[in-house]
Amino acid sequence: PSDRIQVIAYAVLLEETLGQPVPQARVRYHRDNVTAIVEVDEAAKAELREVVRRARELRRSLQRPPVTENERLCRRCSLAPICLPEEERLLARGDLAGERLGRRPKESPRENREGAPLPRPTLFPSDRQRQTLHVVDPKARIGRSAERLLVTTEEGRQFVPIKQVDAVVIHGFAQITTQAIHLCARHDVAVQWMTAGGRFSAGTSASPGRVRQRIRQYAALTDPSERLRLARRLMHAKVETQLRYVLRATRGDPRRRKECQMGVDRMRESLRKIPNAQSTASLLGLEGIAAKAYFSCLPELLGSQVPDLLRPAGRTKHPPRDRFNCLLSFGYALIQTLVHRTILAVGLEPAFGFYHQPRTAAAPLVLDLMELFRTPIWEMPLIGSVNRRTWDVDEDFEVRPGHVWLTESGRRKALQLFESRLQESYKHPYTRQSLTYARMVELEARLLEKEWSGSPNLFARMRIR
Ligand code: SF4
Structure with missing residues (x-):
């Protein structure tokens, strides 16, 4: 149908330019050796007028049109990595229906006409090219x-x-x-x-931002109930990821599990209450309790071979006061730069978030989105590297009164760890697509935008297994 409308439009343009009737148009499909003949009559022109009217309507609209029902069209569409049609269809097909926050939905494999399972399309590139x-x-x-x-x-x-x-x-x-x-x-x-x-x-940002995208963002995020809904989703994802990490890292080790049990119980308690939090203030309280419990567990995840100088004494920041916290802060700053440029590339306004307040130089939406990635992109590989004795307590750190910095060698090691983590693949539990962590950040930024663009409930579903 799109070829038909296109060729009718060409015929009408020719008619107007030449001042002569163009009663027929032809489209030649060389690969199939077929020529399609299109009559350019009044019915065809009425069809064209309707399409133009609809295109103008869509252009004026602040909402995105729904994804096409013809899935084959998407496979060659250059907009697929932005439009994310497969993710929307997951919702439309009900693959996620009835699923509670944080619970993985049942797989409902799609089948071809012969009943054989169809591979899930991967329209969103699984790795970054640059x-x-x-x-x-x-x-x-x-x-x-x-x-x-x-x-x-x-x-x-x-x-x-x-x-x-x-x-x-x-x-x-x-x-x-x-x-x-x-x-x-x-x-x-x-x-x-x-x-x-x-x-x-x-x-820097090369793009001044896309106005309609930002109007949609402003409209959605000035609604307190929408902000709270998104904040609940975000906090649930964050705390559940932290909890799963602690459970995974202490599995099969009764002594460490016992040491972490109180923290685990507190995280579970916060997790249970988050979906019912009635305000941002109460969410902040629950997040604080869970964070304290989580950070109390982290020293237990470090092996006995780790020197005392690399063990954290609680969480300290601005400035970090020990080596472990120095590494944590550096990695978080790297995530911040990644999320910041991703948000700009996606076309959103980093300064307008839904959970964090604009108190520091950091943009609130960046702080919001990076909550999803602190544990999987930095804390997990960092603890692994500390256990592997990657860090030299003297050469990699500069210890000053009241704060600890990374030296150049420390920064190089941290960057290597961070960049190699971004290259690692992760299977998204809901879209079931394997993506590198670098791509996962962009996927979540685009899914966040869908929350207020007609396809909510896809954002912040990622969890570690
Ligand atoms: S990817 Fe999106 S824009 Fe492209 S054909 Fe599919 S639904 Fe339409």
């Missing part, structure tokens, strides 16, 4: 050479084709030229700055 360029050396200079970034350090020069880069993150005091910033802007590559202490400082 990599993040982290520049750690304070004496580095990032310039431009044709369509490449040129990183110059005392050790030499490195050329990085801009098409291989999804973001440039500058840690500390490296310099970047205006020409390099222009090149990044032209290729939608975000440039972000982190302080030497590991805090997100600022970033």
Whole structure:
């Protein structure tokens, strides 16, 4: 039908331009060796007028149209990674119907005409095509050479084709030229700055934002009940992930499980109450109880081989006061940069969130979304690395009165750990698609937008197993 309307439109345009009737149009399908003949009569023109009217209506609308019923169309549609039709169909088919928060739905495999199971389509790319360029050396200079970034350090020069880069993150005091910033802007590559202490400082965005998307976001997130609904979903996902991690890490070890039992009970209690929280304040209280319980369990997840200097004494931040907390904070800042640029790339306004308040320089929507990823993207690999004795308590840390920083070698190790975690795949429990963690962040940002664009209840379903 779309080819038919397209060719009718061409015929009408020709008619208007040439001043002569165009009674018939033809579409040649070379692959099938078929020519389709389309009569351009009054009925066809009426059909065209109706399609144009509908297109104008959609353009004015703040709501997205529903996904097409013809699934085959989506497989070649360039909008599929943005539109996420398969995720919407999961809802429409009822695969998620009746499912309580955090409970995995039953698999209902789709079948072809012969009754054989159909593979689930994977329209959302499972891996990112480009990599993040982290520049750690304070004496580095990032310039431009044709369509490449040129990183110059005392050790030499490195050329990085801009098409291989999804973001440039500058840690500390490296310099970047205006020409390099222009090149990044032209290729939608975000440039972000982190302080030497590991805090997100600022970033660029090539796009000024998409107005209609943002109007929808503002409209939805000014509604207190919608904000609370989203905050409940988010907190449930966060606390359940923390709980599952502690249970998983202590499985088969009765001594450690016993040490964590009180924390586990408190997390379970918070989890039970979160879906009924009546205000953001009570959610904050439940989150606080669960977080305290969770962090009380973390030292138990560290093996006996871990030196005392790498063991946390509670959670300290702004600034972190021990090595473990220094590593935690650095990883969270990396997640923040990733989520920040993802939110901008998706077209949302980072400064307008639904749970966190604009108290610090960090954008509230970024703080909201990153709650989903703290445990799977950073805490889990970090604890694994500490248990593997990856960190040198002297060389990787700079201990000052009242705070601990990472040295350059510590930062390099942390970046390597973070980037390799982003490359690891994870099977989403609801869409059942395997994605790298890097892609998972974008998927959740897009699903969040669907919460107020006509397909709610897909956001924040991710949990670790
Ligand atoms: S991916 Fe979305 S926009 Fe593209 S054909 Fe499918 S429903 Fe339509």
